[in-house]
Amino acid sequence: NAGVTQTPKFQVLKTGQSMTLQCAQDMNHNSMYWYRQDPGMGLRLIYYSASEGTTDKGEVPNGYNVSRLNKREFSLRLESAAPSQTSVYFCASIGTGLYEQYFGPGTRLTVT
Amino acid sequence: QKEVEQNSGPLSVPEGAIASLNCTYSDRGSQSFFWYRQYSGKSPELIMFIYSNGDKEDGRFTAQLNKASQYVSLLIRDSQPSDSATYLCAVNMRSSGSARQLTFGSGTQLTVLP
Numbered sequence: 001n002a003g004v005t006q007t008p009k010f011q012v013l014k015t016g017q018s019m020t021l022q023c024a025q026d027m028n029h030n031s032m033y034w035y036r037q038d039p040g041m042g043l044r045l046i047y048y049s050a051s052e053g054t055t056d057k058g059e060v061p062n063g064y065n066v067s068r069l070n071k072r073e074f075s076l077r078l079e080s081a082a083p084s085q086t087s088v089y090f091c092a093s094i095g096t097g098l099y100e101q102y103f104g105p106g107t108r109l110t111v112t
Numbered sequence: 113q114k115e116v117e118q119n120s121g122p123l124s125v126p127e128g129a130i131a132s133l134n135c136t137y138s139d140r141g142s143q144s145f146f147w148y149r150q151y152s153g154k155s156p157e158l159i160m161f162i163y164s165n166g167d168k169e170d171g172r173f174t175a176q177l178n179k180a181s182q183y184v185s186l187l188i189r190d191s192q193p194s195d196s197a198t199y200l201c202a203v204n205m206r207s208s209g210s211a212r213q214l215t216f217g218s219g220t221q222l223t224v225l226p
Binding site: 031040041042043044045048050058090094098099101103104105106 | 116118120144146154155156157158161200202204212213214216217218219
């Protein structure tokens with residue numbers, strides 16, 4: 001996971017609580033992504049940012065907001081957590097070529 | 113119909129055998145195709161990508177693409193127990209909102225038996 005860091009690694013929330021997942025990359029990539037992965041499923045795109053200052057919805061954006069703070073950092077916020085948001089969240093950054101893809105170590109979130 | 117489909121497995125092969133993983137996709141205009149390895153509890157790691165029809169080899173891994181039949185496969189030769197992982201296929205689909213969006217399959221779990 002060299003180059004992409006995520007915090008926290010684990011988190012337990014109660015329904016209705018809010019939290020922000022942090023992601024940072026040091027590879028000077030323009031594109032950053034937030035995915036969620038549920039058991040037995042692939043990655044589903046929540047939001048992405050093609051460049052600093054821009055964000056766009058992915059496949060499953062409901063219940064989430066994002067901020068591209070600068071070129072390095074891309075945060076994901078859950079305003080009012082729900083049990084359906086229990087998942088593993090991965091941040092990724094992609095370089096000039098799509099083959100330059102790196103994922104962070106993931107955040108394991110449980111909402112009770 | 114899922115946009116990117118993989119057999120979920122589990123697929124078991126003996127050590128030293130060839131493991132064959134398959135993926136089909138729905139968007140005929142898709143341009144680029146990726147294979148990831150994901151160990152249990154870890155993040156995905158890109159191991160192969162292919163853009164053109166035919167085969168692409170990298171060490172023990174070979175990616176095969178057939179755009180006419182809309183499938184992409186990954187062959188792992190001389191399989192080792194350390195290859196035991198879930199393998200995810202992803203496609204850069206023309207129908208996605210951005211040229212940089214990827215659509216993932218649900219993954220195939222591979223076990224290599226010593």
